[in-house]
Amino acid sequence: MIIAGLCGGIDRINENRFGVLQYSFHDAACALVENGEVTAAIEEERLNRIKHTNKYPREALRFCLESRGLGLNDVDCLAFGIRESYLDGVMANRYNMAPSTGLQRGRQFLQNMIEEDFHLRLNPKRFHFVDHHFAHACSAYYPSGFDQALVVTIDGVGDSLSGSVYLGLGNKLELLQTFSEQQSLGFFYLNITRYLGYDLFDEYKVMGLAPYGDGQRFAHVFEQLYELLPGGQYRFNAERMNRLWQSLPPRHSNGDFSQEDKDVAMAAQVTLQRIFGHVLEYYKGMTGMENLCLAGGVALNCRMNGEILQKGMFRQIFVQPAAHDAGIALGAALHCHHQQQSACCRKRMRHVYWGGDCSSDAEVESLLRKWDKFVVGERMDDACSVAAQMMSEGTIIGWARGRSEFGPRALGNRSILADPRPAEHKDVINALVKKREAFRPFAPSVLEEYVEEFFEIPENAKSFPFMLFTMPVREKYRSVLQAITHVDGSARLQTVSRQDNEDYWRLINCFRELTGIPVLLNTSFNNFAEPIVETAADSLVCFLTTGLRVLVVGNWIVKKKQASSDALLSLKLDLPAYTKLGEMVAPINGTGNGSGPGANPAPTRRWWNLLARFSRPRPAVEEEKKQPLKVISNTFDKRMMAVRDEVFRMLLVSDGYQNIQELMGSAGVESNPITQLVCLGEIQELWERRLVSLSP
Numbered sequence: 001m002i003i004a005g006l007c008g009g010i011d012r013i014n015e016n017r018f019g020v021l022q023y024s025f026h027d028a029a030c031a032l033v034e035n036g037e038v039t040a041a042i043e044e045e046r047l048n049r050i051k052h053t054n055k056y057p058r059e060a061l062r063f064c065l066e067s068r069g070l071g072l073n074d075v076d077c078l079a080f081g082i083r084e085s086y087l088d089g090v091m092a093n094r095y096n097m098a099p100s101t102g103l104q105r106g107r108q109f110l111q112n113m114i115e116e117d118f119h120l121r122l123n124p125k126r127f128h129f130v131d132h133h134f135a136h137a138c139s140a141y142y143p144s145g146f147d148q149a150l151v152v153t154i155d156g157v158g159d160s161l162s163g164s165v166y167l168g169l170g171n172k173l174e175l176l177q178t179f180s181e182q183q184s185l186g187f188f189y190l191n192i193t194r195y196l197g198y199d200l201f202d203e204y205k206v207m208g209l210a211p212y213g214d215g216q217r218f219a220h221v222f223e224q225l226y227e228l229l230p231g232g233q234y235r236f237n238a239e240r241m242n243r244l245w246q247s248l249p250p251r252h253s254n255g256d257f258s259q260e261d262k263d264v265a266m267a268a269q270v271t272l273q274r275i276f277g278h279v280l281e282y283y284k285g286m287t288g289m290e291n292l293c294l295a296g297g298v299a300l301n302c303r304m305n306g307e308i309l310q311k312g313m314f315r316q317i318f319v320q321p322a323a324h325d326a327g328i329a330l331g332a333a334l335h336c337h338h339q340q341q342s343a344c345c346r347k348r349m350r351h352v353y354w355g356g357d358c359s360s361d362a363e364v365e366s367l368l369r370k371w372d373k374f375v376v377g378e379r380m381d382d383a384c385s386v387a388a389q390m391m392s393e394g395t396i397i398g399w400a401r402g403r404s405e406f407g408p409r410a411l412g413n414r415s416i417l418a419d420p421r422p423a424e425h426k427d428v429i430n431a432l433v434k435k436r437e438a439f440r441p442f443a444p445s446v447l448e449e450y451v452e453e454f455f456e457i458p459e460n461a462k463s464f465p466f467m468l469f470t471m472p473v474r475e476k477y478r479s480v481l482q483a484i485t486h487v488d489g490s491a492r493l494q495t496v497s498r499q500d501n502e503d504y505w506r507l508i509n510c511f512r513e514l515t516g517i518p519v520l521l522n523t524s525f526n527n528f529a530e531p532i533v534e535t536a537a538d539s540l541v542c543f544l545t546t547g548l549r550v551l552v553v554g555n556w557i558v559k560k561k562q563a564s565s566d567a568l569l570s571l572k573l574d575l576p577a578y579t580k581l582g583e584m585v586a587p588i589n590g591t592g593n594g595s596g597p598g599a600n601p602a603p604t605r606r607w608w609n610l611l612a613r614f615s616r617p618r619p620a621v622e623e624e625k626k627q628p629l630k631v632i633s634n635t636f637d638k639r640m641m642a643v644r645d646e647v648f649r650m651l652l653v654s655d656g657y658q659n660i661q662e663l664m665g666s667a668g669v670e671s672n673p674i675t676q677l678v679c680l681g682e683i684q685e686l687w688e689r690r691l692v693s694l695s696p
Helices: 058-067 084-097 106-118 132-141 185-195 203-212 238-247 259-287 302-311 327-340 361-370 383-392 424-433 448-454 502-515 536-544 565-569 605-613 621-626 645-653 660-666 673-688
Strands: 002-007 029-034 037-043 077-080 127-129 148-158 161-169 172-180 226-229 233-236 291-295 316-319 353-357 375-379 397-400 403-405 414-418 443-447 469-472 490-496 519-524 550-553 556-560 572-574 579-585 628-634 640-643 693-695
Touching (some): 002 327, 029 058, 029 327, 037 058, 037 327, 077 327, 084 106, 132 148, 132 161, 132 172, 132 291, 132 327, 148 185, 148 259, 161 259, 185 238, 185 259, 203 302, 259 302, 302 316, 302 469, 302 490, 361 375, 361 536, 361 556, 375 536, 383 397, 383 502, 383 550, 383 556, 397 536, 414 424, 424 519, 443 448, 490 502, 502 519, 536 550, 536 556, 565 660, 565 673, 572 660, 579 645, 628 645, 640 645, 645 660, 660 673, 673 693
Parallel strands (some): 037 353, 077 127, 148 291, 291 316, 443 490
Antiparallel strands (some): 029 037, 148 161, 161 172, 226 233, 353 403, 443 519, 469 490, 550 556, 572 693, 579 628, 628 640
16 A cells, blocks of 8 residues: 655645745655555655745655656555644635635645646545644654554644644554643743744754753743643743743844853753653653653754653653654654554664665766866765765765655765864854854764763663754763763764664764774754755755865765856856745844844845955945845745845846856846956855855
8 A cells, every 4th residue: 555645735836825824834745655664755845945845745745756656646545644624724714815716625625736736637535634743643653663652742733732642552542632722832942932033943943052051040930931730731821921021131133142041041941841741740650651752843852852761751762753744744644554454563763764865876977067167076986985084184074875864854864974073163064064053063973883882871772863862972072072062961862773874884984993983973964044955966056055175975075176257157047936036125234144033134244345345335324224125035934135236137037047147248237347246246145045046
């Protein structure tokens, strides 16, 4: 039996017919299950290049089918991770706002859209709907390998609930409890995230900031925000939550972090762990279960997971590696499979390498030939040993080999890798490659055979393949592994098994043979503006727009050339489908990086530096306030950047066929070298921010 699990929105990439908010239907994905085995799975963001996309997972479905040589008619069941009545409500709201669209039920709408994309007719009986939190629960329980377990889901909200508790026995999941939207631990943590100047999907940054803080300083304030109740229940006090903003002024998104901010982050982390610990303690006592399964976006909080494991409340814990909403595509498919089977043999999920494979020599060679003005590549019979030698000498590399990982963690197939010992590697990667806050930690990938030597782990837990638990680094290695040891002596651990990823295991082992250290620094292969890279082309673009010096893609070692202005001018420019051009009036009052909540869309620092180089004075601030800004924006996450009039005109006439030089002519850009240089610099920054695409 072949089942395709799906989750995501109901708009195509260039549509917003339903006025769907950013936090609705996000993390679109598709997972293919064949006779109980996951054979393909990918998030739509890896293909449409919109982080946390809430679009219909058209490309993800197409990828999963094509990767297995299947057509849609080969699929027995299309399983959607959403309650059908909830989707019907979305359709009814749309009809109320625009009656001319005609009233459709959710099933009919999805059927029409998929049939239109795949040019065939489908039997509506092939469509199945699985409640959001039940799909989360299935995604965690069925791949856990446990015969029985307590199963808990926690997130912001899904199908009007924020969490659930199930008892898993054999093939069945029995619902014990649900938690309302007003009890949302995800929304609680998001509120603190916003207090600290971040926004939706930035919660992991607060988790990384927390160890720098003192959790006791504001404990008395946070203890007033909630109440623990009998029976594993709790409630939040919304009125007191509002007073938090009055007593503690929120951080400005572009400001530095004060010690007060760090203490707030730690207090939020402690509060989350205390409330969730209260829930687990009750249901552990009620059910007597020794195994625990977790899913939902809050289950990606590896600091919370590490504390639960180290307390020893449960003998074994399995956290779904795609615990966020993409995982409900997998859960919906697994539920449909288990519905059809009276008895299923459940095996522990060992890996999530179910995406595309970018290791084809022919594909990479063709790609490098197109970019030969910018890079030079050499094919190596043993890229692992060459890359390990480079890292032992201090080189930070981009690494793209094999099938990509399903979920939000880079697990060695789409990673930025480095020697974990020099403390400066953390600063270099944060500043020059990821271009993010200096406090953000990096994870260690350690050979499974050596994990106990370097990390303090419980006796009953030897394998951590998915980077979902924070564990202490052994005291004697904290001064050695400086680049991956967080300020509190912990690290977000990934163990690497030869059985599950021989290529990555060999790379780390080669590094061990050279240095005596069976550990690498591992972080996701992307920059601040994009999802993790998927294809060889994605990895090359990321390489060219970051401070990386070496790229390993498949069997090829790639290095940069010093590109001339003529080479840059020869690149074709196009606008991604998720961008929009417009004007706005706004004051210029900061760096204008346009990359976060509250950031204004002023011209960038690089533009002004280029202008200053040619002694062109910056206009007075009072004049700037009156000038409308020409902007290009990402329609999903609202990131934007203001651009010069000349560049804006070029963007208006871009069609993906003209190169930059031709666009300058079409847009009437004056031909003097200074103007062209400034425009070229701005286009490079737009490329870096993924607001335009460039190609040979």
